[in-house]
Amino acid sequence: MSQPDDRELDRRVAKLPRSMHPERDLWADIENRIVMPPTMGSLAARRRKIVVAGAASVIAAAAAVTLLVTGRVRRPPWPWPAPSAAAIASSLSMPPAPVGEVPENAKERAAYRTAVLALEASLTENRRYLSTDAVARIDQSLGVLDHAIEATERALALDPESAELRSQLWDEYQQKIDALTAVVDLVARTS
Amino acid sequence: MKRRMAVGALMLTALSFFAPVLVPRAAIADPTSADATVNETRPAKPNGVVDIDVPNGSIKILAWNKSEVKVSGHLERAELEMSTSSDRTRVRVSGKRRPGEAELEIHVPQGSRIEAKGVGTTLEVRDVTGALRLQSVSGDITVSGSPSDVDVHSVNGQVELNVKSAVVNARSISGGVRVVGARGRAMLDTVSGDCVLEGSDFTEVEMRAVSGDVRFTGGISGQGSFEFKTHSGDVELRLPSATNADVELRTFNGSLESTLGAGARRQSTSALDFRVGSGGAKVRGRTFNGDIRVEAKVEAKK
Numbered sequence: 199m200s201q202p203d204d205r206e207l208d209r210r211v212a213k214l215p216r217s218m219h220p221e222r223d224l225w226a227d228i229e230n231r232i233v234m235p236p237t238m239g240s241l242a243a244r245r246r247k248i249v250v251a252g253a254a255s256v257i258a259a260a261a262a263v264t265l266l267v268t269g270r271v272r273r274p275p276w277p278w279p280a281p282s283a284a285a286i287a288s289s290l291s292m293p294p295a296p297v298g299e300v301p302e303n304a305k306e307r308a309a310y311r312t313a314v315l316a317l318e319a320s321l322t323e324n325r326r327y328l329s330t331d332a333v334a335r336i337d338q339s340l341g342v343l344d345h346a347i348e349a350t351e352r353a354l355a356l357d358p359e360s361a362e363l364r365s366q367l368w369d370e371y372q373q374k375i376d377a378l379t380a381v382v383d384l385v386a387r388t389s
Numbered sequence: 390m391k392r393r394m395a396v397g398a399l400m401l402t403a404l405s406f407f408a409p410v411l412v413p414r415a416a417i418a419d420p421t422s423a424d425a426t427v428n429e430t431r432p433a434k435p436n437g438v439v440d441i442d443v444p445n446g447s448i449k450i451l452a453w454n455k456s457e458v459k460v461s462g463h464l465e466r467a468e469l470e471m472s473t474s475s476d477r478t479r480v481r482v483s484g485k486r487r488p489g490e491a492e493l494e495i496h497v498p499q500g501s502r503i504e505a506k507g508v509g510t511t512l513e514v515r516d517v518t519g520a521l522r523l524q525s526v527s528g529d530i531t532v533s534g535s536p537s538d539v540d541v542h543s544v545n546g547q548v549e550l551n552v553k554s555a556v557v558n559a560r561s562i563s564g565g566v567r568v569v570g571a572r573g574r575a576m577l578d579t580v581s582g583d584c585v586l587e588g589s590d591f592t593e594v595e596m597r598a599v600s601g602d603v604r605f606t607g608g609i610s611g612q613g614s615f616e617f618k619t620h621s622g623d624v625e626l627r628l629p630s631a632t633n634a635d636v637e638l639r640t641f642n643g644s645l646e647s648t649l650g651a652g653a654r655r656q657s658t659s660a661l662d663f664r665v666g667s668g669g670a671k672v673r674g675r676t677f678n679g680d681i682r683v684e685a686k687v688e689a690k691k
Contacts, residue, residue: 329509332527335545339563339580342600346620350677353641362639366677369618373597377562377580381544384524387506 310371317378324385336381343374427493429471430459435498436519437476441505444484446491448507452499452516452534462493511546529564547582565601572607583622591615598622602679606686609634615672623679626672627686633666638674638681647683 325333347370354363433439435456441448458478460471467489470481482491497503502519505512511528514521514536521536529546532539538556541548547564550557555573559566565582568575572589575596583601586594593613596603599620606627609615615634617624628634628649638645638661645655650663661681674681 327508328526332509332545335527335563342581346599346677349620353677363641366641366675369597370599370620373578373580373599376578380542380560381562384506384526384542384544385508387524 306368306371310375313375314378317375317382320382321378321385324382327385340374340377343370343377346370347374424466425464426462427464427469428459428461429469430457431471431473431478432456433458433473433478433498433501434476436500436502437478437498438502438504439495439497440477440479441495441503442480443482443491443493443505443507443510445489445507445509446482446493447511447528448491448505448513449494450503450505450512450514450517451494451496452501452518453496454499455496456498457496458498458501459496460493461496462491464493465490467491584619603674603676608632608686609670609672612669613671615670617672617674619676619679621678622676624674624676624681626674626681626683628665628672628683630685631666632670633668634670634672635662635664635668636672636674636683637662638683640675640679640681641677643676643678643680645681649683649685 321336328336347367350363350367350370354360354367357363433456439450439458441450458471458480460469460480464482467482467484469491470479470483472479472481478497480495482489482493497517499517500519501517502521503514503517504522505514506524507528508526509528510525511530512523512525513531514523514534515532516534517536518534519536520538520540521532522540523530523532524542525546526543527545528543529549530541530543531549532541533551535553537554538558539550539552539554540558541550541560543561543564545563546561548559548561548566548568550559550568551570552568553570553572555571557568557571557573557575557577559568559576560578561582562579563581564579565584566577566579567583567585568577569585569587570589571586572591574593575586575588575591576594577584577586577596579597579601580599581601582598584596584598584603586596586604587606590608590610591613592609592611594605594607594609594615594617596605596617597619600622601619602622602625603617603619604625604627605615605617608629609632617626623643624638630649632649636647636650638647640659645659645661647661647663650665654662656662674683
């Protein structure tokens with residue numbers, strides 16, 4: 199019989215696409231390039247971009263897999279237990295509390311940070327394709343996510359046994375990675 | 390005379406050597422270029438793919454009952470390329486040095502599958518019945534009609550879908566996401582903005598926001614999973630009285646309330662679990678800072 203954690207993983211795996219088709223018909227591009235080879239400058243720039251994006255993606259993917267695997271181990275079973283009354287009371291006047299002190303979270307945080315750093319590097323590479331306004335709005339939303347993560351981390355530091363808070367933090371990590379991945383992917387694909 | 394001929398031959402040789410460099414790519418591809426009004430039509434398969442790539446501007450994609458793709462509108466500092474290959478029609482706008490703008494209406498066969506993307510591009514799709522895959526970095530995306538399934542991503546734009554689709558995946562980062570009329574499976578996701586889903590019978594739903602409310606109105610059926618999460622915002626669920634579901638609500642800093650589920654069981658101020666009807670579907674609501682309210686949906690009078 200599968201455990202609740204396994205079921206969560208199964209659910210996520212079930213959501214993955216069964217097959218992946220190219221975004222578009224690639225032959226026309228191939229044909230164009232055979233007829234008209236690109237200049238050395240644009241080719242070099244494109245290669246550099248692909249290498250950076252590829253490296254970032256590989257690192258991010260590895261970290262995300264680690265996160266998924268560690269999440270599988272750490273993610274609390276459903277139903278979530280309610281947070282303790284003490285934690286709720288103290289959350290109303292939350293002092294800053296470093297989460298690094300919660301050893302159970304160390305692996306998840308390390309995997310999360312690696313994924314985020316790789317994706318942020320990739321985003322930095324692509325920022326020049328965006329307007330100042332677009333970059334500002336993206337930064338603002340990523341800031342909102344960081345703020346949410348910090349608030350949950352502070353609450354978890356006050357109530358390290360809370361399975362529900364840990365589950366929420368795990369989800370927020372995932373949401374930050376999803377958001378960064380979506381931005382990087384979309385900007386790279388459209389620019 | 391010989392010297393003049395030699396110079397001429399030399400010039401011809403030089404010209405033929407540099408011709409590929411001097412003749413711009415746009416001219417080779419025979420595009421409609423620069424500031425221009427465009428009106429191009431190509432034959433297309435009724436269920437083919439229409440691949441649209443317009444970096445900036447406003448694009449309306451409208452279904453019609455002809456086996457043709459027609460592009461009409463205005464280009465500013467941009468050029469249009471249209472090409473067809475087997476079952477795919479490509480519509481591409483590229484800027485001349487600086488990013489250009491395009492204001493286009495694209496008529497497509499009703500059953501087309503649409504793949505459209507842009508950077509600062511507003512996308513609107515009407516009455517297409519094929520699958521839609523739409524992406525824009527800083528533009529709003531609006532869809533109406535009955536596409537078979539919808540996959541829509543915007544980074545900074547609003548997503549507004551009025552669709553009778555069985556599979557909907559709608560995401561924004563810095564904008565609200567609102568889906569009306571859907572059924573089946575729906576996944577809505579945003580960071581800064583509200584997430585709203587209104588429809589008929591759903592088998593699986595996931596709605597996520599970080600800073601914004603999550604509001605769901607619709608029927609739930611089967612044993613599927615229904616998750617509604619936000620960090621700073623309220624969660625509101627309006628379900629039919631005849632719902633069969635096991636409901637679990639959690640808030641870290643807010644209130645919980647339900648007018649459904651006679652045997653509601655309050656675990657604490659931050660947790661509320663109850664069964665509606667005979668149970669079955671797993672309904673989970675969660676917020677960190679906000680209230681959660683579950684209430685009976687007002688049924689339309691027949």
